[in-house]
Amino acid sequence: MHVVRHGETLHLIARRNRTSVNVLLRLNPKLRRRPNLIYAGESIRVR
Structure with a gap:
């Protein structure tokens, strides 16, 4: 799990x-509806 920090993007999280980004979207179906809108403090799966 990764907790989103202020200023992070899915692209940056994926690269780190x-x-x-496609893998992140597959692991986190809720993000598919709004892939350009993530919030600081939000938890997302990265593996």
Whole structure:
């Protein structure tokens, strides 16, 4: 799990975790509806 920090994007989180945005979206179906809108404090799966 990754807790989103202020200023982070899915692209940045994916790159830091050596994965892709598509993988993050597959692991986190709730993000598919709004992939450009994530909030600080939100938990997302990265693996």
